[in-house]
Amino acid sequence: MKAKTLFDKIWDSHVVSSIPDGPDVLYIDKHLIHEVTSPQAFAGLKQRNLPVFRPEKIVATADHNVPTENQHLPIQDELSRLQVQTLIDNCNIHNIELYGLNHPYNGIVHVIGPELGLTQPGMTIVCGDSHTSTHGAFGNIAFGIGTSEVEMVMASECVLQAKPNKMRITIEGNLAKAVSSKDIILYIISKISASGGTGYFIEFAGSAITNLSMESRMTVCNMSIEMGARGGLIAPDETTFEYLKGKEFSPDNKSWNLSLVKWKQLQTDKNALFDKEWIFNAEDIGPMITYGTNPGMGMSIVGNIPQLNSIPKESRDSFQKSLDYMGFEPGSKVIGKKVDYVFVGSCTNGRIEDLRAFSKLVKGRKKADWITAWIVPGSKKVEEQAKKEGLESILNAAGFELRQPGCSACLAMNDDKIPEGKYSVSTSNRNFEGRQGPGARTLLVSPLTAAAAAVTGRITNPGDLI
Amino acid sequence: MPIEKFKILESNCVPLQVENVDTDQIIPARFLKATTREGFGDNLFRDWSFDENGNRKEDFVLNNPKFSGKILVAGRNFGSGSSREHAAWAIYDYGFRVVVSSFFADIFKNNALNNGLLPVQVSKEFLTTIFLQLNENPKTRLKVDLQSQEISLLSNGQKEKFQISHYKKECLLNGYDDIDFLVNLKDEITEFENKDSK
Numbered sequence: 001m002k003a004k005t006l007f008d009k010i011w012d013s014h015v016v017s018s019i020p021d022g023p024d025v026l027y028i029d030k031h032l033i034h035e036v037t038s039p040q041a042f043a044g045l046k047q048r049n050l051p052v053f054r055p056e057k058i059v060a061t062a063d064h065n066v067p068t069e070n071q072h073l074p075i076q077d078e079l080s081r082l083q084v085q086t087l088i089d090n091c092n093i094h095n096i097e098l099y100g101l102n103h104p105y106n107g108i109v110h111v112i113g114p115e116l117g118l119t120q121p122g123m124t125i126v127c128g129d130s131h132t133s134t135h136g137a138f139g140n141i142a143f144g145i146g147t148s149e150v151e152m153v154m155a156s157e158c159v160l161q162a163k164p165n166k167m168r169i170t171i172e173g174n175l176a177k178a179v180s181s182k183d184i185i186l187y188i189i190s191k192i193s194a195s196g197g198t199g200y201f202i203e204f205a206g207s208a209i210t211n212l213s214m215e216s217r218m219t220v221c222n223m224s225i226e227m228g229a230r231g232g233l234i235a236p237d238e239t240t241f242e243y244l245k246g247k248e249f250s251p252d253n254k255s256w257n258l259s260l261v262k263w264k265q266l267q268t269d270k271n272a273l274f275d276k277e278w279i280f281n282a283e284d285i286g287p288m289i290t291y292g293t294n295p296g297m298g299m300s301i302v303g304n305i306p307q308l309n310s311i312p313k314e315s316r317d318s319f320q321k322s323l324d325y326m327g328f329e330p331g332s333k334v335i336g337k338k339v340d341y342v343f344v345g346s347c348t349n350g351r352i353e354d355l356r357a358f359s360k361l362v363k364g365r366k367k368a369d370w371i372t373a374w375i376v377p378g379s380k381k382v383e384e385q386a387k388k389e390g391l392e393s394i395l396n397a398a399g400f401e402l403r404q405p406g407c408s409a410c411l412a413m414n415d416d417k418i419p420e421g422k423y424s425v426s427t428s429n430r431n432f433e434g435r436q437g438p439g440a441r442t443l444l445v446s447p448l449t450a451a452a453a454a455v456t457g458r459i460t461n462p463g464d465l466i
Numbered sequence: 467m468p469i470e471k472f473k474i475l476e477s478n479c480v481p482l483q484v485e486n487v488d489t490d491q492i493i494p495a496r497f498l499k500a501t502t503r504e505g506f507g508d509n510l511f512r513d514w515s516f517d518e519n520g521n522r523k524e525d526f527v528l529n530n531p532k533f534s535g536k537i538l539v540a541g542r543n544f545g546s547g548s549s550r551e552h553a554a555w556a557i558y559d560y561g562f563r564v565v566v567s568s569f570f571a572d573i574f575k576n577n578a579l580n581n582g583l584l585p586v587q588v589s590k591e592f593l594t595t596i597f598l599q600l601n602e603n604p605k606t607r608l609k610v611d612l613q614s615q616e617i618s619l620l621s622n623g624q625k626e627k628f629q630i631s632h633y634k635k636e637c638l639l640n641g642y643d644d645i646d647f648l649v650n651l652k653d654e655i656t657e658f659e660n661k662d663s664k
Contacts, residue, residue, distance in 0.1 A: 016651065016654055016655055016658045017651070017654060019633045020632070021631055021632035021633060022631050022632055022633025022634070023631065023633060025648070025651060025655075027655070027658055027659075027662075036498050036499075036550075037549070037550065037551070039501035039502075040501065040502065040503050040551075043501070043502065043503075044645070048645065050645075050649065053652070053655075064495075064498075065498075065499065077499075079499035079500070080499055082499075082501065083499050083500075083501055086501045128549060128551075129548075129549055130547065130548050130549040130573060144549035144573055145549060145573070145576075146549055146550075146551035146554070146573060146576060146577035146580060147551040147552075147577075148551060148577065148580035148581065148643075148644070148645075149576065149580070151645060152644055152645055152648055155645050155648060155649055156645070156648035156649060156651065156652065156655060157655060157659075158648055158651070158655055160633075160644050160647070160648070162631065164572075194486060194543065194546060195486070195542070195543040195546065195569060195571070198543070198546075198569070198571060198572055199572060225547075228543070228546060228571055228572065230572055230573070293486075294486045294488065294546070314590070314594070315485055317483070317484075318484055318485040318486065318541060321484065411490075411495040411548075412495060412496065413495045413496055413498065413499070417496075420518070430488075430490065430547060430548075432488045432490040432491065432547060433490070433491060433513065434490060434491070434494055434513045435490050435495075438494070438513050438518065439513075439518075
């Protein structure tokens with residue numbers, strides 16, 4: 001039999017049929033929805049007079065557009081309130097499980113899926129959100145779709161999708177002190193660019209990946225889309241199984257062993273071929289930071305921004321435009337630069353390990369006076385856990401507050417907006433112009449580097465503080 | 467919803483000579499609170515097009531009276547970032563029917579095609595030529611012929627073939643959308659489910 005990649009195995013087993021010179025009809029096992037990209041899909045079904053085909057395969061949450069304080073009160077912003085209410089109404093009409101505001105399972109869609117055990121190896125998972133790639137950390141095919149495709153999946157439990165090419169990124173070796181999985185992925189994107197993965201689905205492999213915890217693996221897969229890839233996955237192993245054991249929606253005792261037998265087969269065959277391969281050394285990776293307006297514009301935190309003449313001629317105008325927006329000069333350093341805001345949260349770094357890393361560094365220190373910090377847990381469960389294990393007390397003692405869960409300042413749909421011209425050191429995933437508010441200047445970092453900036457008020461190498 | 471049929475388009479063009487135009491630029495997140503598909507065109511490229519007081523910025527190409535038309539020509543890696551289909555809706559709602567670039571992000575490309583907005587990927591060289599011609603003569607016209615999969619500069623006849631899957635081409639030429647297709651497959655899908663659960 002022909003050697004297959006893990007991606008091939010999962011994809012091929014979900015193809016209902018193939019259209020000649022067209023896409024495959026791909027069966028979807030789990031459909032996650034939220035308030036922003038679903039209303040028009042429900043409206044489309046209504047207009048066609050179609051039911052939701054398999055409502056039991058859908059799970060909904062409100063996350064993008066919710067406030068991160070006073071969640072017990074009605075949402076102040078009228079449009080946001082209406083959008084969240086529309087989700088509630090649609091879920092009621094179509095009998096869809098909703099973990100709305102104040103539900104103990106509420107949170108960012110890509111945080112709750114894994115922590116509830118909804119996300120499992122071997123599945124196909126979609127959501128109207130590009131960071132659906134996060135779920136690939138469990139060895140499944142998970143990717144973001146548009147609203148027309150959300151409607152397709154609601155109507156038929158399938159999506160029409162051309163099979164992407166396959167890429168493998170292998171990282172071998174041990175990570176240095178103060179280096180985390182966020183630094184790994186920012187490093188990879190800086191090497192292969194914000195479009196280097198376009199047209200591909202990525203498998204991450206190598207000892208530096210398999211040594212990571214599940215939460216750290218999620219951070220890596222989460223940002224696959226930031227190099228243009230539809231998704232990224234990691235073969236499941238003991239770490240995966242250990243994480244899933246006992247979760248709310250994981251297979252129960254009776255079916256657990258049967259699931260394990262299936263999951264253990266989810267590996268890339270030894271001689272399987274990829275369309276493209278990259279190999280990196282973990283030892284080459286230090287704490288990373290972005291300096292521009294796409295996630296590919298990243299460097300070592302102690303490095304220099306590239307000189308203009310090192311950029312291809314046709315890209316120089318765009319590069320210069322990006323630096324002008326950020327207020328940086330080609331060739332300069334960012335280390336030591338004063339910053340204004342620190343944001344910890346998002347589907348990239350809003351999990352309990354991220355809050356632990358941040359808390360550990362700020363413990364016994366104080367927030368710099370001029371810093372405004374927003375520490376936003378990724379879910380109710382993360383929030384609860386942070387309180388239970390004393391992280392909130394550590395944060396409070398250091399001058400920080402824990403907010404309530406949501407996407408928050410990652411995309412600034414709610415009130416958590418960074419003002420124009422201000423520098424935001426952020427653990428989120430996108431440094432696009434205006435992403436965190438009109439005119440906001442975003443520097444993407446790990447939770448540890450965010451902590452170092454929060455207590456010094458400047459861009460600081462976290463390795464100097466621990 | 468059936469999409470608008472697309473066969474041939476001849477039009478003036480609007481050049482947006484910027485690389486890595488992400489969907490947050492096309493339509494910022496704060497405008498995604500609507501629950502319908504209409505009206506996003508008003509906020510297309512909002513923060514490049516308007517200042518903080520809502521006044522149009524004259525130096526932005528959409529506000530330059532020299533340029534108009536149904537074809538947007540943009541730098542490489544157009545539509546990266548968020549999967550928000552609102553980006554495709556905004557471009558379509560504004561009046562564009564074709565986006566030309568030398569490279570498109572995957573999700574944007576699907577979203578565009580699902581809404582009757584045709585992404586035309588050309589070579590780096592041809593894109594440079596189009597930008598040059600538009601700089602010299604803002605009234606430069608492009609012709610996009612979906613049936614023959616050809617894009618040409620009407621001024622000098624220079625042309626290039628572009629790629630599109632046979633399936634999507636038929637959808638656009640005839641105004642079909644994917645949901646009709648999938649709903650007709652329900653028996654096959656149910657059969658697949660039954661087989662899979664065994």
